[in-house]
Amino acid sequence: MADFHSLQVSRIDRLTDQAVKVTLDIPNELADNFSFLPGQYITLDVAVGEEKVRRSYSLCSAPSIQGSISVGVKEIPNGQVSPVLNRQIKVGDSIECMPPMGNFTWTKEAQGSAHVVLIGGGSGITPLLSIATTILESNESSKVSLMYGNKNGDSIMFLEDIQAFEQQYPSRFEVIHVFDQPRKKKGLFSSKTMENIAHKEGLISKSLLLGMLNSMNIPVEAAHFYICGPSPMMRSCQQALKSIEVVDERIHVEFFTEKSDEDKAAALLGDADEAFEGKAMVQIQLDGNSQSIEVEERDTVLNAALDNGIDAPYACMVGACTTCKAKLVKGQIEMDDQTALLPKEVEEGYILTCQSHPKSSYIEVDYDA
Numbered sequence: 296m297a298d299f300h301s302l303q304v305s306r307i308d309r310l311t312d313q314a315v316k317v318t319l320d321i322p323n324e325l326a327d328n329f330s331f332l333p334g335q336y337i338t339l340d341v342a343v344g345e346e347k348v349r350r351s352y353s354l355c356s357a358p359s360i361q362g363s364i365s366v367g368v369k370e371i372p373n374g375q376v377s378p379v380l381n382r383q384i385k386v387g388d389s390i391e392c393m394p395p396m397g398n399f400t401w402t403k404e405a406q407g408s409a410h411v412v413l414i415g416g417g418s419g420i421t422p423l424l425s426i427a428t429t430i431l432e433s434n435e436s437s438k439v440s441l442m443y444g445n446k447n448g449d450s451i452m453f454l455e456d457i458q459a460f461e462q463q464y465p466s467r468f469e470v471i472h473v474f475d476q477p478r479k480k481k482g483l484f485s486s487k488t489m490e491n492i493a494h495k496e497g498l499i500s501k502s503l504l505l506g507m508l509n510s511m512n513i514p515v516e517a518a519h520f521y522i523c524g525p526s527p528m529m530r531s532c533q534q535a536l537k538s539i540e541v542v543d544e545r546i547h548v549e550f551f552t553e554k555s556d557e558d559k560a561a562a563l564l565g566d567a568d569e570a571f572e573g574k575a576m577v578q579i580q581l582d583g584n585s586q587s588i589e590v591e592e593r594d595t596v597l598n599a600a601l602d603n604g605i606d607a608p609y610a611c612m613v614g615a616c617t618t619c620k621a622k623l624v625k626g627q628i629e630m631d632d633q634t635a636l637l638p639k640e641v642e643e644g645y646i647l648t649c650q651s652h653p654k655s656s657y658i659e660v661d662y663d664a
């Protein structure tokens with residue numbers, strides 16, 4: 296069953312015209328449920344008019360902070376949940392929240408690395424801030440380099456935190472801001488102010504990233520790279536790092552928006568059977584209960600489960616968050632996208648049920664595994 300807890304909003308800080316930091320109190324009795332690794336996310340179930348809508352947000356606070364967790368939320372024009380969190384919620388309100396999850400974390404291997412490079416775009420800074428804080432606070436031998444892309448100086452989320460890192464850790468933290476639409480004075484009498492933050496101009500692209508790695512003297516052969524931001528930026532960065540032979544194990548990416556088709560990787564898992572004719576009987580194991588449902592090939596296992604009143608866990612519905620992960624015990628499914636799963640999880644038979652279509656006539660899926 297989806298494991299939601301009611302948490303109280305204890306603080307709201309405005310970060311930019313379009314973004315806020317929302318802090319939620321964690322009562323003592325839920326401290327274990329809400330312990331987390333830097334880089335993980337939570338899922339909120341927010342009332343939007345008559346409806347309840349789920350969205351996942353990366354935690355920007357560090358695990359070292361006791362008694363509360365914070366998320367950074369950028370308002371998406373015509374979005375559903377982000378305008379509510381930016382404009383409507385108040386201190387004292389309660390929000391339904393699922394405990395932290397996610398694989399985009401400061402791994403054991405990365406903890407042994409002397410240099411961690413964080414590459415963020417827009418609100419992609421949120422998990423990177425948690426990772427940076429944790430490294431700087433806890434690992435005196437590690438350096439952190441941040442490359443952060445924004446429209447201009449007004450759209451930088453967590454600018455004060457970034458400036459505090461620069462002051463507090465001058466030999467261990469450095470940042471390069473990248474603006475694709477920097478403010479410029481147009482004409483003598485323009486009231487527009489120039490950017491007062493040192494920056495590079497453009498989008499974080501393959502060539503810009505390679506240039507920055509070079510100018511920052513980053514030991515690329517030993518560093519770990521964490522990338523979170525818009526899909527094209529993440530793809531360019533991955534290509535750039537692969538072109539200089541950074542191995543996959545040292546490239547960590549977090550997709551939090553709908554992926555483009557180029558970023559998806561379909562996968563066929565399990566054993567086929569001859570009898571499949573576009574419809575499957577799917578046996579679902581959840582919270583110790585078992586239920587059989589019919590799932591059409593064009594539908595996903597998760598959609599069909601929800602339509603049948605099964606309280607299966609889910610959040611993003613786009614294959615990014617892994618909340619809907621379950622184990623394929625029998626039969627065959629095809630996933631539209633499996634990139635959010637770790638290779639080890641795919642090997643062990645885990646699937647994202649929001650991405651899984653039946654490909655055999657009988658299937659068993661276990662959410663409890």
Ligand code: FES
Binds near residue numbers: 610617619648650
């Ligand atoms: S609900 Fe997020 S990956 Fe399936």
